[in-house]
Amino acid sequence: MPGSLTITEIYKSLQGESTHAGLACVFVRLTGCNLRCIWCDSEFSFYGGKKMSRDEILDEVARLSPGGGLVEVTGGEPMLQEREVVPLMEQLLDRGYKVLLETSGERALERVPASVIKIVDVKCPHSGEPDTFAIENLEALQPHDEMKFVLSNRADYEFARNFVGQHRLGNRVHAILFSPAFRKDASGERDLSHCLLDPEELAQWILADEVPARLSLQIHKLIWDPAAKGV
């Protein structure tokens, strides 16, 4: 179908991460990812999906959130469908939505509309996908954007801390998020025991090194079963 995107799911829930955590949000999850992070909780989005035109997607977003509000375009890696997702984000903005884009920053971000808030997930050494962030994307950052680092251990933390300092991220973006990785097979108990890195330990490191980062917990894993989809 010309002009269509491949979509895994569109649903409304509470935003679980970023500085928008806790707010109602419509998630538009695009199918396909070129990375394979070891703690990925979205593997169901790698394959399959269904073709939807931009108009069909906009209608579904309007049905779920007729009063406007927050929409996150996520995946998978949404920028793999750049040719169609860029105009989709422009149309969402034109309709008055506040648009977030969750991306690894492996693909070029220069064509992302300036008003979209990019949440760029820079992969750390123990993610399974180190060195995938395209450094030229630093130039595409806007002051309202956010940079996220998912951390499994001290080595990941030191990489993130050094990256933040080396590239002066505190002066470039609205927020720097340090988030303990969750075990991808986590289910059942809704508590922090599923974190690969103890949040208390991470908090102590951030304080000791005076990193301009905020500790970010995936609150959707604490509200619902960690294995739940569509939440």
Ligand code: SF4
């Ligand atoms: S980039 Fe995102 S969707 Fe792709 S493997 Fe990593 S965590 Fe999963």
